[in-house]
Amino acid sequence: MNLKKSLFFTFISFCYALGAVAQTQDNKYQFSIDLTTYQEQADRLAVELICPVLSTPEAVYRVPKIVPGTYKKYDFGRFVKDFQAFDKQNKALTVTRLDSNSWKISPANKLYKITYKVDDTFDAPLQQNYVFQPAGSDFEKDVFLLNTHAFLGYFDGLKKAIYRLHVRKPKAFYGATALEPISHNDFADLYESNSYMNITDAPLLYCRPDTASLALHGSKILVSVYSQNTDQPYAPVILKELETVLLSIEKFLGGELPVRKYAFLVYLSASLPVNGMQGALEHSQSSLYYLVDGGNPKALAREIRDVGAHEFFHIVTPLTLHSEEIADFDYNTPKMSKHLWLYEGVTEYNSLYVQLVSRLISQKDFFNTMKLKMSMSEQLFEDSLSFTQLSKNVLDEYADQYSNVYEKGALMAWCLDLQIRHYTQGQMGLQRVISELAKKYGASKPFRDDDLIPEIVALTHPSVGDFFRKYVEGGSPLPFTESLAFAGYDFQKDVKKKEPSLGKISLEYKGNREVVVSYIGNMNDFGRSMGWQVGDVLVELQGKPVNTDNIETLLTEYRNNTKDGQAVKVKVARVDNKGQKKTVALKAKAQLQESTERYRITPMLKPTPAQLKVREAWFKGL
Ligand SMILES: [Zn+2]
Structure with a gap:
């Protein structure tokens, strides 16, 4: 509309x-x-x-x-x-x-x-x-x-x-x-x-x-887009993706969106910006997006759906539930709250979790995103830094650690959710706790910074207090093994495994949905037996047609199902030396190589009834 x-x-x-x-x-x-x-x-x-x-x-x-x-x-x-x-x-x-x-x-x-x-x-x-x-x-x-x-x-x-x-x-x-x-x-x-x-x-x-709008059960949602690249309308495509996630959020938050009007303002840059950053900023009734326009409205809409879910959840924290430091914001001599784990970490976690609960993403997608956060947090940030200290001093001493609120902060929220579910025997979850607090406090009734953690403990269980002391206020590495076990999942690190590769070649995903071999400098024996050439366009892998949409699934199937010595058959489109494009069949015997899986999450084979109860409540968002 x-x-x-x-x-x-x-x-x-x-x-x-x-x-x-x-x-x-x-x-x-x-x-x-x-x-x-x-x-x-x-x-x-x-x-x-x-x-x-x-x-x-x-x-x-x-x-x-x-x-x-x-x-x-x-x-x-x-x-x-x-x-x-x-x-x-x-x-x-x-x-x-x-x-x-x-x-x-x-x-x-x-x-x-x-x-x-x-x-x-x-x-x-x-x-x-x-x-x-x-x-x-x-x-x-x-x-x-x-x-x-x-x-x-x-x-x-x-x-x-x-x-x-x-x-x-x-x-x-x-x-x-x-x-x-x-x-x-x-x-x-x-x-x-x-x-x-x-x-x-x-x-x-x-x-x-370039606008589109929609009434969602009484809430008016507006999308407005500016693109440096093109005059083609983006807003309707973006609104359609946002609608799916907003419906999920509505259900997740108890059947009602927390705003009557909300505007998604989107600025699309033609190229990667000078500072190399893209993202969005939240407001009570709008959010502003600055993203690179890769020329694919659908892919962009998906990206905005993910970021939009995050920004929209900010209505809950910190725009509704927040401390005095935020309520009476001082624009020139700001005082920081201790609770960035809540404002950014929980928001980021919920923006992904709501998509899992409503099955917009699979459990595997969710785990993969969380594993990526583990890896980012581990490689780029100080794991032993207290999160409340980081938060309090984020403007100066720990400015370079800020982005960890999206990585470790989200993981912290995940662990906390599972801990709360375990210690309350599946009665409460993190979102339930937050909505209780939002009822007690609210946009015009801030909490005292020091009161928040004791209040959460009072609503849940004393052991949740231990979690805060050790992992949020203290700087201990997050207890993934324990927290995931509460929901009947095994968490392992550095698991050795043997699996086939395509021969250590690099693939590039093109805008026209072609998957192209872009680099063969690290090719192994298997790759050389296949005879890959730079510029080969993958047409078929093990008899199945390949494009950018399905390549990840095909590669996972390939890794999981290929046995040592089994025939690997690929068809590629290759330009020969006369400039003619021809389909070429490549074939070699699979060679399984040892590799290390940094993080592995698997359902336990024999979970206890208590673990199953937590798993079910978590997986369904109860
Ligand atoms: Zn945020």
């Missing part, structure tokens, strides 16, 4: 546009930006603020050093240029820059208007603390990605006030955001929010519309 605004609203906003010429000063922040006067060469946006009436002789205006969900100091003030303050007669007032993000203005009781220009973050030099794109801004002729924290500020002590944002736009552009405009017409949108926290909780994406 396409999203169109109604005639009724167009009419109202026309009245507004006429009435908006003289802006009177009151107790509101009234911001205006004009996308139609943007000049590509200067690459800046002019911001005008009609200030709320202030009564103090001095006032400090700030833009954020850091914003929620990023766990990194970005100093958005460095993108602000030509900062000026004026009284009603347009006479300049004294402005003193206090630091990168703050300006002192006097006399503040005369202050009427502030003007400045902002640079976008996308085009900033890479080596200077580059802003993760989902938290940044991009101004181009055909797109404006506006994270409001990157250009709106606040006066000290005055974050809880009405914020208005007036955006003039080219007629062809649509502004996608979770904010509901209080009026709009073809050339402008006017938004209003009741605090700095809320207006900066809603990024905006202005471009030619």
Whole structure:
């Protein structure tokens, strides 16, 4: 379904546009930006603020050093240029820059208007603390990605006030955001929010519309896409994938989505970005995605489904269930909570677990993803670091360990889920505990950082407290063997096995679904007997047609079912020296090679009734 605004609203906003010429000063922040006067060469946006009436002789205006969900100091003030303050007669007032993000203005009781220009973050030099794109801004002729924290500020002590944002736009552009405009017409949108926290909780994406929307049991879901590559519509394909995972999440969370409106804003880059990063940032009613457009809408939609599940789960933690540090977020002298294991680890775990429970992914897919996290965590991060310490000091001392919240953090949540299920004899699971806590606390009722773990222990079992002491607060390696055994699974490390390979060749998966031999430099005896050549396109493996969709399954079958000495038959398409493409049959006798499986998870052959009970409850998401 396409999203169109109604005639009724167009009419109202026309009245507004006429009435908006003289802006009177009151107790509101009234911001205006004009996308139609943007000049590509200067690459800046002019911001005008009609200030709320202030009564103090001095006032400090700030833009954020850091914003929620990023766990990194970005100093958005460095993108602000030509900062000026004026009284009603347009006479300049004294402005003193206090630091990168703050300006002192006097006399503040005369202050009427502030003007400045902002640079976008996308085009900033890479080596200077580059802003993760989902938290940044991009101004181009055909797109404006506006994270409001990157250009709106606040006066000290005055974050809880009405914020208005007036955006003039080219007629062809649509502004996608979770904010509901209080009026709009073809050339402008006017938004209003009741605090700095809320207006900066809603990024905006202005471009030619590629949108799709849907009502999901009373919740309105919007997808809006900008692609650097193409004008082909992506939004409907992405929405379709998201719908499957949102239905699963709805069921998982007890039959209702926790929002009435939610916007997925997607910015697709034509190539791998300068900082090599892609990802998304969560908000209460939207999430913003920055991803590389590989030209395959279906593959991209799958990726957005996975990331989208993660971002959507953030509505539960930390956007609903959070500590005081997050509730009263300090944009310039932030205090960190101890519980990133909850905000990011549990979110990441749940985004995968919900897909297992609803069978969007198989148990094998789930285990493989968790094994990959074990490997990443082990290779890239300090395993002995306390997770509560990491969390508390993530902005400085342990900044380089941050990404482990997605790896070990998710594994920690998995172990915790199984521990809770075991010690409560299958009565509780991690999600049940979280929903109990979310009922007790909530978006406007934060918990005290020190109270969280004792509360979880009180809801579950004293032994769960031992888990927290040892593995979350302490830095012990996670107890996979014990936790998985609770659900009747054997966990083993470094299992020696013998299996066939294709001869140590490298394969490349092409966009046209072809699987191509890309490198033969490490080929073994078997590979040489087969006679692989670089550029060979796999047509058949053991009599079965090959493409990028089924190759992984075929290779698994091949590894599991091939005996030593058995004939291995492959057909490839090969270009001969006359430039003709021909099908060539390759054949050799399989040679099993010894290899090591780093992590192995297998169901126990004779689980106890208690183990079966936990396994069933976990597998079904009860
Ligand atoms: Zn996250």
